[in-house]
Amino acid sequence: MTKEKQLVDLLLARTRAGTTSWEPTAEEDEFVTSVGGNSIWIRTVEPRNASDNEPDVVLNVRDGDGRQVFSLYNGEGIADLDFQTMRALHEAARRSALKIDQIMEAILKDLRGGQ
Amino acid sequence: MDLSWLWQALSNNWGSMASVLGLGVSIATFLVAKRAKTAAEDAKREARRRNLSEDLQDARTKSEQAGLFINETKWDIVFVRSQEIASICSLVLKRWSDELSEASKEQIRLARDEASSISRVATRASVRQPSESQLRSLTAAQRKLNELLSSELGESLKVIERSGQPR
Numbered sequence: 566m567t568k569e570k571q572l573v574d575l576l577l578a579r580t581r582a583g584t585t586s587w588e589p590t591a592e593e594d595e596f597v598t599s600v601g602g603n604s605i606w607i608r609t610v611e612p613r614n615a616s617d618n619e620p621d622v623v624l625n626v627r628d629g630d631g632r633q634v635f636s637l638y639n640g641e642g643i644a645d646l647d648f649q650t651m652r653a654l655h656e657a658a659r660r661s662a663l664k665i666d667q668i669m670e671a672i673l674k675d676l677r678g679g680q
Numbered sequence: 681m682d683l684s685w686l687w688q689a690l691s692n693n694w695g696s697m698a699s700v701l702g703l704g705v706s707i708a709t710f711l712v713a714k715r716a717k718t719a720a721e722d723a724k725r726e727a728r729r730r731n732l733s734e735d736l737q738d739a740r741t742k743s744e745q746a747g748l749f750i751n752e753t754k755w756d757i758v759f760v761r762s763q764e765i766a767s768i769c770s771l772v773l774k775r776w777s778d779e780l781s782e783a784s785k786e787q788i789r790l791a792r793d794e795a796s797s798i799s800r801v802a803t804r805a806s807v808r809q810p811s812e813s814q815l816r817s818l819t820a821a822q823r824k825l826n827e828l829l830s831s832e833l834g835e836s837l838k839v840i841e842r843s844g845q846p847r
Contacts (some may be wrong), residue, residue: 588790588793588794588824589817589820589821589824590793590794590797590817590821591794591797591798591800591801591817591818591820591821591822592797592800592801592817593813593814593817595797597790597793597794597797599786599789599790599793602785602789604789604790604793606793627793629773629789630770631766631770631792631793631796
């Protein structure tokens with residue numbers, strides 16, 4: 566398994582488990598997290614192929630000094646990494662950054678309490 | 681009282697007595713020097729913490745200004761301020777690497793990332809006015825930036841206050 570695939574899979578698993586948390590940035594639909602002294606950014610962009618219904622996903626890794634060290638675009642160029650996994654990571658990051666699960670739980674708790 | 685035995689003992693062992701006395705003086709000198717060194721190190725550490733707090737305070741002030749300029753849509757100033765904040769955060773991370781905990785470093789890194797994302801958006805906004813939802817993201821990022829810097833400033837001031845308390 567390539568290092569890129571391992572990185573995306575582990576980030577996805579840790580984000581879903583709640584052990585890695587993301588923050589929204591000033592850019593719409595872009596989220597950032599800090600891992601091992603580096604920053605990982607994920608965002609959606611207009612699809613290159615205009616006929617695509619879904620936006621493309623870009624993941625950038627910056628080192629401790631803020632320099633961009635590598636980037637993944639839809640997982641292209643990585644044999645075992647596909648677009649769906651990148652999309653799933655972006656969605657998990659969005660849920661983490663916007664604290665969707667906590668908000669849902671609070672609403673559900675309130676609704677159940679109000680019954 | 682006959683103290684001749686004492687005189688006798690002193691005259692016979694004056695060398696040993698002087699050695700013991702010398703050792704006592706050396707230990708006392710060592711302890712005083714050690715306390716002075718510890719006090720000097722504490723003072724130095726506190727001075728460094730104060731410098732760190734001043735830098736964080738400066739970054740927070742600039743972040744508040746960035747918030748005001750976002751409201752006034754003065755994008756060029758928002759860009760400059762956010763760049764300055766990102767630079768201060770980078771400087772803090774390098775200069776006070778030993779003083780900062782891992783959690784603090786992570787928070788300051790995140791503050792730098794938020795500041796750099798604000799500067800990117802400000803650059804685009806100076807060409808084309810951002811939409812309502814873009815403005816909301818920008819404002820939320822500025823609030824988060826302020827929150828991160830305030831929290832780290834508070835942490836740093838807490839350490840200074842603790843170190844000023846008598847032990």
